[in-house]
Amino acid sequence: AQSVSQHNHHVILSEAASLELGCNYSYGGTVNLFWYVQYPGQHLQLLLKYFSGDPLVKGIKGFEAEFIKSKFSFNLRKPSVQWSDTAEYFCAVKWVDTGRRALTFGSGTRLQVQP
């Protein structure tokens, strides 16, 4: 079955530290990849997306992610986190060539940034 794994369930960082959150998916083929962020008590918002082209994509608020096809990975990075980045981060995958019409989400990573 197609699945998405986020290995870091809870990450605690100090402000200005660098961030990398892992995301792997289980099945090859053509994929569209997403990172969503959910701030406390709020809905999910799109951070960035990858459909094709340059595997290094830049999103909002200084986030970027790199698609490595050979590793089935799409890790999220930020060079210097801020307290306001405290949130839940979700990786999501759309398998384009399987006919499955819904996004599959990872289990999320809770990021806590300490001032």
Place this chain on the structure above:
Amino acid sequence: DTAVSQTPKYLVTQMGNDKSIKCEQNLGHDTMYWYKQDSKKFLKIMFSYNNKELIINETVPNRFSPKSPDKAHLNLHINSLELGDSAVYFCASSQDSGRTGELFFGEGSRLTVL
């Protein structure tokens, strides 16, 4: 103007009751979804409609019944509520029949069953 709006935002009710959550999108999208987020923040697709046609119906109890009167609206009715139904229910929409996968989410409806 909220792009995807859900009502109510909070719902507290007793076991055995019936309740509905409504969703409306003004983005002109053709596909709408219901996702359930449990207490561990895990997001799971429940249903999806494309132009009023049900296209995704995951393993969800029959007590849950979605209805889409038109492509801008998707409602969720839940009969005989159980404690395990407590969750946040997110409505979402997408364009191009969901081909790209990009979703636009509503603010969620937090359902608490006592």
